[in-house]
Amino acid sequence: MEIILDIIMIPAVLACIKIAVIILLFAMPLGTVLTLMERKWSSMIQDRVGPNRANIGAFTGHGALHLAADGLKSIFKEDTIPKGANGFLYLIAPFFGLIAAVATFAIIPIAGPIGDFTFQVTDINPGLLFIFAITSLNVYGAVLAGTSSNSKFALLGGTRASAQMISYEVFMGLALMGIFMVYGSTRVSSIVDGQNEYWFGNLIPMWGIFTQPLGFILFFTALVAETKRAPFDAPEGESEIVAGYFLEYSGMRWSAFMLAEYVSLVGVAALMTTLFFGGYHVPWLHLWESAPQWLVTVLQIIKFSFVTLIFCWFQIQLRWTVPKFRFDQTMGLGWKKLLPLSLVNIIVTAFVILTLA
Amino acid sequence: MELKVKRMERVDGIKEAMFLPGIINGLRLTVKHFWRNLFGARDVVTVNYPEEKRHVSHRWRGRHRLTRLDNGFLSCVACYMCETVCPSKCIHIEAGEHPDLSVEKYPVVFDIDELRCVFCGLCVEACPKDAIRMDTGIVSMAYTSRQTFDFTRDLLRDSYDPNTHSNPKYKDKDLPTPANQTEALPNSHGVPAS
Numbered sequence: 001m002e003i004i005l006d007i008i009m010i011p012a013v014l015a016c017i018k019i020a021v022i023i024l025l026f027a028m029p030l031g032t033v034l035t036l037m038e039r040k041w042s043s044m045i046q047d048r049v050g051p052n053r054a055n056i057g058a059f060t061g062h063g064a065l066h067l068a069a070d071g072l073k074s075i076f077k078e079d080t081i082p083k084g085a086n087g088f089l090y091l092i093a094p095f096f097g098l099i100a101a102v103a104t105f106a107i108i109p110i111a112g113p114i115g116d117f118t119f120q121v122t123d124i125n126p127g128l129l130f131i132f133a134i135t136s137l138n139v140y141g142a143v144l145a146g147t148s149s150n151s152k153f154a155l156l157g158g159t160r161a162s163a164q165m166i167s168y169e170v171f172m173g174l175a176l177m178g179i180f181m182v183y184g185s186t187r188v189s190s191i192v193d194g195q196n197e198y199w200f201g202n203l204i205p206m207w208g209i210f211t212q213p214l215g216f217i218l219f220f221t222a223l224v225a226e227t228k229r230a231p232f233d234a235p236e237g238e239s240e241i242v243a244g245y246f247l248e249y250s251g252m253r254w255s256a257f258m259l260a261e262y263v264s265l266v267g268v269a270a271l272m273t274t275l276f277f278g279g280y281h282v283p284w285l286h287l288w289e290s291a292p293q294w295l296v297t298v299l300q301i302i303k304f305s306f307v308t309l310i311f312c313w314f315q316i317q318l319r320w321t322v323p324k325f326r327f328d329q330t331m332g333l334g335w336k337k338l339l340p341l342s343l344v345n346i347i348v349t350a351f352v353i354l355t356l357a
Numbered sequence: 358m359e360l361k362v363k364r365m366e367r368v369d370g371i372k373e374a375m376f377l378p379g380i381i382n383g384l385r386l387t388v389k390h391f392w393r394n395l396f397g398a399r400d401v402v403t404v405n406y407p408e409e410k411r412h413v414s415h416r417w418r419g420r421h422r423l424t425r426l427d428n429g430f431l432s433c434v435a436c437y438m439c440e441t442v443c444p445s446k447c448i449h450i451e452a453g454e455h456p457d458l459s460v461e462k463y464p465v466v467f468d469i470d471e472l473r474c475v476f477c478g479l480c481v482e483a484c485p486k487d488a489i490r491m492d493t494g495i496v497s498m499a500y501t502s503r504q505t506f507d508f509t510r511d512l513l514r515d516s517y518d519p520n521t522h523s524n525p526k527y528k529d530k531d532l533p534t535p536a537n538q539t540e541a542l543p544n545s546h547g548v549p550a551s
């Protein structure tokens with residue numbers, strides 16, 4: 001028993017266990033379920049019934065079995081490689097996006113630390129800069145898929161995706177600059193702890209959304225554009241370039257793209273929760289001083305998951321509300337509006353911080 | 358006459374350029390629908406066919422049916438009116454001598470190829486004896502073999518529906534063909550056994 005505990009407490013082993021738990025028990029299942037939820041929720045928004053046909057005997061589970069049916073279908077579908085495609089790049093491209101999406105969770109804490117043990121894979125000093133590095137890796141997935149498919153549509157989609165993602169990375173970084181300035185660190189744990197302070201006695205928690213409302217909107221917009229979801233889904237225009245950069249894919253590799261989209265949706269939600277909604281900190285919980293440690297941790301996990309789920313829902317709701325931007329509008333919005341706004345945000349934040357100091 | 362033209366004004370300005378008021382307006386609408394439907398699916402108009410069926414008017418022209426007299430005889434007197442009027446030439450009748458001399462004729466063979474039928478209803482209107490009707494309520498015919506669509510006289514008479522096997526006398530695979538129907542089925546003359 002002790003030996004097992006000793007082995008578990010080796011940092012590398014511990015990190016592996018955390019990775020497995022966070023990714024296999026949180027990110028991936030949530031992403032997978034969201035593929036179905038998006039279809040169900042969109043049907044509710046549009047007064048439809050949604051998927052409800054897959055069944056085992058009389059059991060349909062309100063469409064829950066569609067998950068299994070879709071998975072089975074993708075596994076047994078032929079994995080086609082188009083003629084003239086660059087085989088190797090074509091085959092590995094789907095996993096860039098997936099890896100990038102999953103890697104986001106490396107720095108996200110889902111509960112407060114208990115002693116030395118943290119509920120976070122790693123709390124590195126660069127913190128959010130790591131996220132920026134990872135999201136730029138995301139571009140490769142789209143670009144490689146687009147160029148290696150030997151298809152004009154895919155190439156156009158890949159070009160659009162890369163242009164859009166590279167542009168929006170700029171505003172993503174600039175929009176977060178305010179957060180760095182307010183909480184004085186790029187380290188995620190410091191930012192989360194900084195949000196546990198309160199204004200006016202114990203009235204309003206210093207959450208990112210209250211300290212950086214404009215930054216919140218800008219960062220959220222940039223993240224939505226990064227995940228290439230509506231309204232910024234110009235890389236996959238049905239009417240112009242069919243499915244865009246992953247047009248030629250089928251079977252499991254196509255599913256990898258879809259899964260990457262939904263995992264990064266969860267990633268965005270988790271990131272928004274961490275940076276703008278106090279992370280795992282349950283507001284006003286510190287007033288209850290005698291709360292047992294385990295209960296606090298459980299409440300923190302619940303709070304984090306709840307807000308994350310709300311954000312997942314919100315992104316899906318947004319997708320079924322807002323019409324898509326034309327590609328030049330996407331770029332115009334980015335360079336002509338978000339860029340100046342994020343610069344203004346930085347300047348105003350700096351002024352306020354200096355005045356208050 | 359002056360045409361009514363509605364000119365849409367393009368609204369420019371800070372409110373439009375910000376997108377946010379528009380997005381919030383849109384979200385108000387979609388979230389309203391989402392919550393309404395999350396609790397109770399009140400607005401969904403979908404009919405879950407085939408479990409639920411839409412109400413079909415009784416005047417809807419469905420599959421044909423041969424009516425019977427009170428004594429069990431087919432009303433049809435094999436006058437060939439329907440066969441003549443049918444625009445798609447899908448009715449095939451062969452007349453035979455009826456045991457009751459006052460009736461004279463009855464159809465020995467009465468086939469309708471429902472694949473060729475255009476459901477115009479002219480046969481129903483042409484019939485002087487009200488012997489053929491399209492009121493079975495079978496409005497969707499989706500079978501797996503062409504042969505199933507060749508409805509013979511007795512199948513038409515019994516309103517047999519291959520999909521639901523509403524007539525337990527026949528199985529899907531041993532549908533009688535026109536050639537062997539007189540031997541295949543007892544009582545196939547439309548004449549009561551007594």
Ligand code: SF4
Nearest residue numbers: 443474475477478480
């Ligand atoms: S409905 Fe029209 S097409 Fe069909 S059998 Fe009657 S007359 Fe012919």
Ligand code: SF4
Nearest residue numbers: 433434436437439484
């Ligand atoms: S169904 Fe009517 S119209 Fe047709 S042959 Fe019989 S009696 Fe004549």
